Amino acid sequence: MKGGIHGLLCFVWLLGLFIGFVTPTAYACSRGPTTFEEDFLEASAIFTAKVTSVDAVYPSQKAAVVEPDTVFKGRSPAFVLTNDDSDQCGAGIEVGKTYLFYTHGWDLPYVSVFDTHLSGTERAEELTHWLSDRTEKQQPLPPHTETIFAHRQGEIRVFFEHHDRGYSKKSFIMNNSIYVPRSFFNDTLWHSADWNEDKNEIVIDTTNRLEFEELDSDDLLAPHKGAPNEISAAYKDIKIKVKNETLQEHPEAFVSGDEIFVPLRIIAEKLGFEIEWIDSR
Numbered sequence: 001m002k003g004g005i006h007g008l009l010c011f012v013w014l015l016g017l018f019i020g021f022v023t024p025t026a027y028a029c030s031r032g033p034t035t036f037e038e039d040f041l042e043a044s045a046i047f048t049a050k051v052t053s054v055d056a057v058y059p060s061q062k063a064a065v066v067e068p069d070t071v072f073k074g075r076s077p078a079f080v081l082t083n084d085d086s087d088q089c090g091a092g093i094e095v096g097k098t099y100l101f102y103t104h105g106w107d108l109p110y111v112s113v114f115d116t117h118l119s120g121t122e123r124a125e126e127l128t129h130w131l132s133d134r135t136e137k138q139q140p141l142p143p144h145t146e147t148i149f150a151h152r153q154g155e156i157r158v159f160f161e162h163h164d165r166g167y168s169k170k171s172f173i174m175n176n177s178i179y180v181p182r183s184f185f186n187d188t189l190w191h192s193a194d195w196n197e198d199k200n201e202i203v204i205d206t207t208n209r210l211e212f213e214e215l216d217s218d219d220l221l222a223p224h225k226g227a228p229n230e231i232s233a234a235y236k237d238i239k240i241k242v243k244n245e246t247l248q249e250h251p252e253a254f255v256s257g258d259e260i261f262v263p264l265r266i267i268a269e270k271l272g273f274e275i276e277w278i279d280s281r
Helices: 036-042 121-132 183-188 262-272
Strands: 006-013 044-058 063-073 079-083 096-105 116-118 143-149 154-158 165-166 173-174 177-181 191-196 202-208 229-235 239-242 252-255 261-263 273-281
Touching: 036 121, 036 273, 063 121, 096 121, 143 173, 177 183, 177 262, 183 191, 183 273, 239 262, 261 262, 262 273
Parallel strands: 006 154, 202 239
Antiparallel strands: 006 273, 044 063, 044 096, 063 079, 096 116, 143 229, 154 165, 173 177, 177 261, 191 202, 229 252, 252 261
């Protein structure tokens, strides 16, 4: 994550969302430097795929139909869009070749030249190796307690279906995952999160709530940005059940103080949402 800046966390319904594309007006394509982690967080989906056809679909854009292979993040689409003109950051996609794609947008997945890497090139191999390590399945840890670093705690601002839910005071980033307290689902979203002590399990499901509770004015105040907080985390092999399905592979939940913290992304996706991290600079 980019230290010392605020982040916006957006939840987007998978259905009914139209994402338009704005063609850049600059005469030359350029982009500032980014890290692998920044590109990973900002992409809607990351996958390898073979291109089977390329056709013009808009006056200045083309669509490539793809056959996805390996998926590193999100859901692989059946096609990608890009600009025709390389000066407009269009990707030079060719039929019959395989690429590593970083797409942006859900219904109309877009890629630029910076998001498209030809398979077999040094850049594609380097990214694939990094992505494999980044998305490696995590096994449950044996019960133990350790000190962890909570990065950007209280600095993450949450938007849910275009509703500004303010800054999540206890949420933080650890090991490249966003962790939220169990109470986050009751207080911030339209979902329940119940603790089953007998089964050592959190059960998350939908509710019949139709309106949000009013936010306190403090929830909308920009937080103080500081160094990562050291907190004590007790790992107790906590299970997570979402809509009657027990998650098998996920970053480990843990207890800190009087709260149980769980990984946000995998739970939100099981609830039918997409998570998007937005750099608010």
